[in-house]
Amino acid sequence: MVWSGRWVAERLGVELVSPEQETGPDSAGARAPEPLHDLLGLALRRNPKRAHLLVSNVLGKHVPQRPSLVHGAGVALGREVRALLGDAEAARAVVLGYAETATGLGHSVADGLALAPCLHSTRRPVAGVATAGGFEESHSHATSHLLLPADPELLAGDGPLVLVDDEFSTGNTVLNTIRDLHARHPRARYVVVALVDMRTPADRAHLADFARETGARVDLVARASGTVRLPDGVLEKGQRLVAEEEARGARERHRGAGSAAPAAPAAPAARVDLGWPAGLPDGGRHGFTPGHRRTLEAALPGMAARVADALGDAPGRVLVLGFEELMYAPLRIATALQEAGVDVRYSTTTRSPVLAVDDPGYAIRTRLVFPAHDDPADGPGERYAYNVAGAGFDTVLVVVDSTADTAELHGPDGLLATLAPHAGRVLLAVVPSYVPPGVPSAPGADAVPGAGVCSATVPRPSVQENSVLPEPLRGPVFSSYAPDEVGWLLRDLSDVSLEAPTEEREEAIQAGGAHYAESLPVEYQPTEEYQELFRAALEESAGRIARAVGVVTETVLAERSPRPVLVSLARAGTPVGVLMRRWAQHRHGLDLPHYAVSIVRGRGIDANALRWLAAHHDPADVVFVDGWTGKGAITRELAAAVEEFHAAAGLESAPGGFDPEIAVLADPGSCVRTYGTREDFLIPSACLNSTVSGLISRTVLRADLVGPNDFHGGKFYRELAGSDVSNDFLDAVTARFADVTEDAVAEAKVLQGQDRAPTWEGWAAVTRISEEYGIHDVNLVKPGVGETTRVLLRRVPWKILARRGAGADLRHIRLLAEQRGVPVEEVDGLPYTCVGLIHPRYTRGATGADGTAVTAK
Structure with a gap:
């Protein structure tokens, strides 16, 4: 019989390699090895991380199979688990299968255990059922999992937890689940069950490290084991092959069109x-x-x-x-x-x-x-x-x-x-679709559709009747980031014309006729000189940024949650959220969920995004992330918005709500407790707009475009792909992680022992500057390198205040100011490296009190 993986193997050089024997401390080792070719075939799919797909012949998902063989495979594994645990421990076990492919397998393993209850994760929201957890499966086509037991105590016991998946490839999904549940309900033993164990030696080491980290015993039972051997360049070659085959299939369908009589x-x-x-x-x-x-x-x-x-x-x-x-x-x-x-x-x-x-x-x-x-x-x-x-x-x-x-x-x-x-x-x-007792099955129940991941003791936020919130947007369809790097809780407005000339926007905003979030500035197209300045700044500061990323991530993991859900404030916070996620992978082997949400000054955070997060994760695990603080306006905005959300959802006095404190890379305004540094230095991602932020616009909130059940909007500037440096920035900083790990970890430990209460000195400085320069709206004073850069890129600046003697961190500021004809005034005693001022009486062609032209060139 022809092996059903031969076609892929011959074209891509992919090999399934079986070990001579299954041994090792994390394997049951109770069975002679089974040929992998009997269990697995190969196929191809569109996936930015892995082109090949292992196709099981005994799972009953993609390949029709005799049901006795499918059920029997799971039952046999369950019996092995029972023999491993012993009857007494097996009677205390709970089986957890993974949606969607391993739901039937999980049940079958429970059948083999005979006395174990079974639960499987789900991607279908179910109104009115409080969740016991949630996690991400980043390599999957659909990533978000919910755990929705009718009995919240099902996962709260201390007996063995048996986790069942069809394939154990890297082990990240299983470890993510165990970390999430172990933080809530620690137990002494876990058993991982799979039809095939295809981990690399490094992946096996991660499991051993995790067991040592938690003090729990983790066993593995698999029907067969081996590895997938991939030649260099296989991902790109596989993607080309998929594209060629899809094009060929399209041509064949086109040739066949009209040749057959219409089907009855x-x-x-x-x-x-x-x-x-x-x-x-x-x-x-x-x-x-x-x-x-x-x-x-x-x-x-x-x-x-x-x-x-x-x-x-x-x-x-x-x-x-x-x-x-x-x-x-x-x-x-x-x-x-x-x-x-x-x-x-x-x-x-x-x-x-x-x-x-x-x-x-x-x-x-x-x-x-x-x-x-x-x-x-x-x-x-x-x-x-x-x-x-x-x-x-x-x-x-x-x-x-x-x-x-x-x-x-x-x-x-x-x-x-x-x-x-x-x-x-x-x-x-x-x-009949099962509805747990006491859960309303009719529309209109006061519960989140798919009621999510707050603890079962926390009341659920309510949303409009029958409303269903969309899933996050992901690259490459929306943004140039890889799909597992970030999910955007935004509405795609890419086809809507929202850009207006900077001068017109400024006049309308200051006249009170428009809010800044109702339109977008025309995207700044950097000159070659400015791009070269960005590249030089990135080369100089990558190590300093990497260290700050390490400090803030280590602090979050130590003080906020052992497995946080990173929620960056789009868009300046999003590159930082991606870097924090990468640090957690680099340092701890964690695969953290990361989403980007919109927050708008004067209008708050996107409440629908909070509802989505509450429906998919425990709000207590959510950590809001931003790039830097200026005077702390967004910090205050977020605190007020979260408080309002909690009040509307009845969570004012309940534990487990959202913590509004932001974690930032740089906190020069001394506005937060969780930061990587309080220096006001150049973060190169502040130098540009969408081209360093995944090609995503600033967020948009306008009533005619964003409905009551929509997320705030945003645009994906695909046409700027040729200028995109988003991943160059991330990769340059990530490449410095190994160099700074030891120092970052040590610095984070020192900070964790210090009083880091915000002093709000930035706010005091802004108040003083606004009075000194006759600007009576503090929103027109933008302190710090990052905010000053935004003034020069998006608004109509009046002048720039620069701390006397500031050097490399201001090279791009001076260049932008020169290009736009904006004076740079060096001053003493400035707590920030620089401050950008927007004139409060802006009209096109007007002048300031000192005669300076208030125009943009």
Whole structure:
């Protein structure tokens, strides 16, 4: 038989390497090694981090397989775990499977343990259910996981926690989960279970380091182990190959268009009443107990008989097709049909896009595409069924839960109609979507859709009835950052014309006719001289920035949360958030979630973004991140906005709300406790606008563009890609981490022992300067190198105050001021390196009190 990974292996040089024997302190080692080629094939997908995809032959996701083999693989692993733990500890264990691919596998492992309750993570919000945690799976197509047990105590015990995934590649997802849950409910033992363990030696070391760090024992049980050997350049070569194959497929479809007669409308799928037991959960989204398992086992023969009656006397070859996370219920129905003598295979639909190539040496030979049909939180999108077309099935039994039994499922391009040309007939069985007792199932319940990750004891913030917030935008679709670096909680306004000349904006803003967030300045296009200055500044300051990143990140990890959720204030804070995330990976092996949100002076932080965060993470873990402080206006704005949000959500006196304190790279205004430095120095990311911030604009808030259920807006300037230095900046600083680690860690420890209470000396200085220069609106005084740069790039400056003797940190300021005809006045006793002044009586062509022209050149 041809190996289903040969096509990829031959073209990319990818190898699956099996060890001679499975040994090691983190492996069960109870079984002779199983050939990886029997378990895995290879396919390709569009992914900026990993082009190849390991495709399991025994998971029942992408490859239709005999249900007894799929269920049996998980049961066998569960029995190994039971033998490892012993009966007494196995009886205290809880099994946690990962959505979407390992939900059925997790259930099957729990079946092998016999007495263990099962829970699986979910990407589907469920209104009214408080979460017990959440985490990110950065390499996945859909990254955010929620834990929504009906019983909050399910994960609070001290017995072994058994974490089940189909593939253990780097171990980051599992370690992220354990860190999150261990911080809440420490326990002595964890067991990681996977069909295949494909970690590198370095990844194995991370698991051992984690066990030493927590003092917990972590065991690993896998059916097979090995490594993936990748040649140099495989990612780029794989991306080109995907693009070529997609283009070839498009040409073939174009040539075939019109050559065949239009297909007749598909007949409606016949429904099969399963007789699902009342009150039995459809799966482990909210927990599945041994009692539930006994109820299901007792009901399975009757359900199989009902399906067999619908199949008739000559059922032929049957596929039971599950639906995304709903894997276990259709799997067990399929096993019962197989036991009744039906020739049956089992697989499920998925949200993961994979290239299809019709070759026996490729794991995904055909692909069916149809719209999502369960009102997903991330909005409309495509879903897929693999290896179904052309497989010769006489009947496809589609099994969905009632939440997914929608008009989209039955539409002319829906799943049922898409399947019809590829099977003799299509049947539909609907399992009632389980709602935990006490949770309102009707619309209008006072709960967040997908009620999120505050502790179960914290009241949930409410949102408008039936409102569903979108998922974060990610690169490369929105921003030039890699998708795992940051998720933007913004609305994409890239196609909207929002730019206005700087002079017109300034006049309208000061006249009170417009808010600065209602329009955008025309993006500054740096001269070659200025770009060279940026490159020189980056070379000079990368080490100093790296050290400040290390200090602030170490302080956050020590004082705020062992696994914080970084939330940067778009856009100046976003490069800092990315760097802090990279430091956590470099120093601690952490894969921290990072999002960017909008905050607007005078209008507060985006409340919908806070609602989304509360629905996906514990607010107590959220750490707001910004680049620097000036006079502290945004610091005060955030504190007031969070207080208002808590009051609206009823969280004023409850623990576990958002902490409004910002963590910044530089705090020259002495406005915060958590910072990397209080020096006012040049941070090169302040030198530019979007071209150093992922090509994202400043955020926009305008009533005709941002609705009540929208995030604040922003633009992605794709057309500026040729000038983009966003990743150059990040990489230059990251490259200095190793050089400064020891000093940064030591400095952070010293700071943690000091009184770092804000003195607000920056605010006092701004007040003094505004009085001295006759500017009675402190918002027109912009202190610090970063804020002064913004004045020169975005506003109409009057003059620049520079601390006498300031050197390299002001080279770009002097150049910009010269280009715009703005005087630079050197002064003594300035607490900042420089301060930018905007004249309070700006009109085009006007002059200031001293006769200085208030114009922009």
